[in-house]
Amino acid sequence: MIEFRSVSKQFPDGTKAVQGFDLTIPSRSTTVFVGSSGCGKTTLLRMVNRMVEPSAGQILIDGEDIATTDAVQLRRRIGYVMQNSGLLPHRSVLDNITTVLRLNRTPKAEARERGLTLMDTVGLDRALAKRYPSQLSGGQQQRVGVARGLAVEPNILLMDEPFGAVDPIVRTELQEELLRLQRELGKTVVFVTHDIDEAFLLGDQIVILKKGGVIAQQGTPEEILANPVDDFVADFVGAHRGKRSLSLKQVDGRTIVVDADGKPAGVLAEGAA
């Protein structure tokens, strides 16, 4: 469980990224911070592994104030996956995955074995183990990033727009993989994105943020879609644009689902209606 207690962050240049933020993130589920640029979502995420220190307030992991822990040790037990994969360009795929294991003095053979197993876990061909990051596709690099994040078997996995820089097809693939992984591993995932569809797909709990880290609404995707608390949320989830108001239409004997603009959203599954 991760608790934010009236956390604020003011950067040295005077920007108030987050003010008086309170939130409890339950264990073994996925919480998604979603909001536009500058809403402080990445700042909030980076405060969990102390890459950003709060100016005020406390963050607790399982009841322990992280300000009292050693930042380096804390980071080694939290998985972190970032947008540009953040792989070390001079190290092979396997060495990248096992970096933290080796920092924690795991014997080389054991780390190697664990690294190869992780490559299976995230759906990477073991033949890629000796490649360098620049020799991989964007999607493969992100998989390596996820494998590295999982290497130390962390309870907490922080993901900062991890699928933001890959093309839509690969993104869908990676999202499905993450859902599968999460079903198998049950980590406490904190996921940051500006894509509300991604948030609805992956999140057990959604936290919609306004500028300055203000929570506009939090809840399950269903709760938010059913009852957007205000115009901001309704606009953000696309309710105002008619994107979420779907209706049925018969085309060539099949039932097509269209949104308010008449744009096809999908086909009604057999027997669903």
Add this chain to the structure above:
Amino acid sequence: MNLFQEALAWLTSPDRASGTLPLAEAIGQHIGFTAVSVLIAAAVAIPLGYLIGHTGRGREIAVGLSGAARAIPSFGLILLLVLVLGVTRSEVGAVIAFVLLAIPSILAGAYAGVQAVDRRTVDAARSMGMTEWQILLKVEAPLGLPLLIGGLRSATLQVVATVTLAGYVNLGGIGFHIIQGLQLRRYEQILGASLIVVVLALALDLLFALIALAVRPGGSSSARPRRRLATS
């Protein structure tokens, strides 16, 4: 015989193995001065460059001092230091001058190498739980190595050329033969000895080019085709 042939004749004459300063010994002294000076300069400049590159502090001072140091006339500096320290310690004076000459290039190479590393890579290393030392030694130093080697390369070339001046303050080296040739107006000797300095400089340059190839970090774009061949 033209001057070049005379210079070659001077170089290959059996007299070069004897005399006040046998040629082999002069070359040895020359390489010795160069090596000692570059090593001392590296010991000073690399940690300082890494510190500046890693913390981003003191950059302006380093750049300014390096620029100023490059403008110092080396000949004047050697004479000044030898005079100040006394003729009995002329060796120390000369080496200090060579070290001062070598520091700016090495400092710039070390500092630029660390600075050139993508900040996002450093951020990733830190967020994985690397200590600042580990970031420096396992990420910034290996990735910045090509630029550091480049700095060492230009420092070495500058020093190997300037060590010729050691002959002027009676410290031997290949410069001894050039200065002696000047005094005796033996142009074939001047040219012969100069050619050795040139060949030495080219050899060192080649050596550094090979080192630069060898230390290229894995995964850099130029290393790719070779790696592919090796793995397939």
